[in-house]
Amino acid sequence: METINFIVANLPVIGQRTLEHISIVSVSVAIAILTGVPIGILITQSQIAADRVLYVASVIMTIPSIALFGLLIPILSLIGQGIGYLPAVIALILYSQLPIIRNTYTAVMNVDPALREAARGMGMTTIQRLREVELPIALPVIINGVRNAVVLNIAIAAIATYIGAGGLGTFISRGISQTDIRQLLTGALAVSLLAITADYTLLALQRALTSPGLRT
């Protein structure tokens, strides 16, 4: 009850924090798509490159987020951005790489070689083949990777409050430090709700973008 009162009384602030959260996550995922998808496509050309890139991306995933934020502080301090929005976005871009690159790579690799041969035999250029055949077929799996990245980033962005990036994590960190269960619950609920909403929105987007011929 107290928590509900708190939420009602603080709606504008919660809205503000939610927007900050969304901003961090969407900017980082957008950039991660722009880097991850092309990388995922490129590494289909070379098994060695694929192994190495996926290995590096996996290693990045194993770094605890709080440690990665810590590592970024001295580096970004060189340009006066040690804490705040920028390191949060950079960290999330790095975490997004594995799900996006891996899904893109797997999806493109799994396109039936017969389709590739048919496309080539009919006179498609490499770009046309990607645009007309490989990417549309790979799209559902790529968007799945993006969904993974988004949910993951919504969770990690909550921790970015410790480097002063704002967002919904602020309620959680204050709730802990002030032993205020209302703030703690508010933050936790808001983060969960955001994650679930984002996941379903992207699922709907995935369905809308998938050719009816590919739906199962």
Added chain:
Amino acid sequence: MIRLDRVTKMFGPITAVDAVDMEVPAGAVCVLLGPSGCGKTTTMKMINRLIPPSSGKIYVDGRDTAEIDEVTLRRSIGYVIQQIGLFPNKTVEDNICVVPDLLGWDRRKSRSRAAELLRMVNLDPGIFLKRYPKELSGGQQQRVGVVRALAADPPVLLMDEPFGAIDPINREVIQDEFMKLQAELKKTIVFVSHDIDEAVKMASRIAIFRDGRLIQYDTPDNILAHPTDAFVAEFVGSDRTLKRLRLVKVEDAMMKEPPRVRAEDTLDTALRLMEEHGHYAVVMVGPRGRARGLVRVEIARDKKGTVAEHQESLPGVINIDDDLRTAVSLMFTHGVTWLACVDHDGFYKGYVSQRSITNALGATYRDD
């Protein structure tokens, strides 16, 4: 139309195709035949440069393919593969229009062409244009695969075991459909197969490959009648003479202008006719010449009266457009040694006997 001039392909130290010379005339169906790994598929794929030749020249319609941009070249050559390769993300219509779209055709023109092509393979455009490949049966997919290759009306078609993935019953149907289509369109076709029966059925020329070399390049009948060496003889099978039955039409093997009797003729007339020709039966025809029945020599000898009173029904008749294989099969089915041959309207045109079939097949053997 297509000419290969000492075409060779090396994969590292391995010679996959060894100095192949061949020419496919316009409108011909040339089947490249051989066991797997013989170089037939590689040879075909060098024609549209999916595989670059190591040496030698390939000319399509008099032009050296090496001097044509490979994308332009491929768009001008229809291509059908065994796995069909319809794009699952595109509708049947968009699949058929892939090459017209690449060539920048007017949309209305290409879409109406797609509908026309579907009708040619007996698929209702109203039902199938907007469907996706997964909503089609294997046979329907293969038909779409074939018409997709025809969409931009290329003069040349390359087909890599196009009917290999279809069950035997449907395969026969699609092969027949395709031959009918080809009789109309008269494309120049290079067709890879490992199935001698398919080759005999479809080909105007068969090229037999072994270890990258072109061993024999000839008409199906010549390949079956005169295999150039033991390998070809073995490959076409010990029943090659039986396979030739398929290549000869009843009309070409039957005895024409056969003796006949009418219902009102007497048995004496029938008997005289049979003795004159050395036959032991004669066909009775109706007033306008349709085959109606037969009279046997022993009946004609023992009984008196007219043909109509003593005729029996014909054990089997064969259409003059059928092949000898069907004729022989019918003979065995009915346990007879001859069949009356009729045209599409049922008119009695002649008869085939085991002797006339042997003669027809023997004709080419006696040439040497």
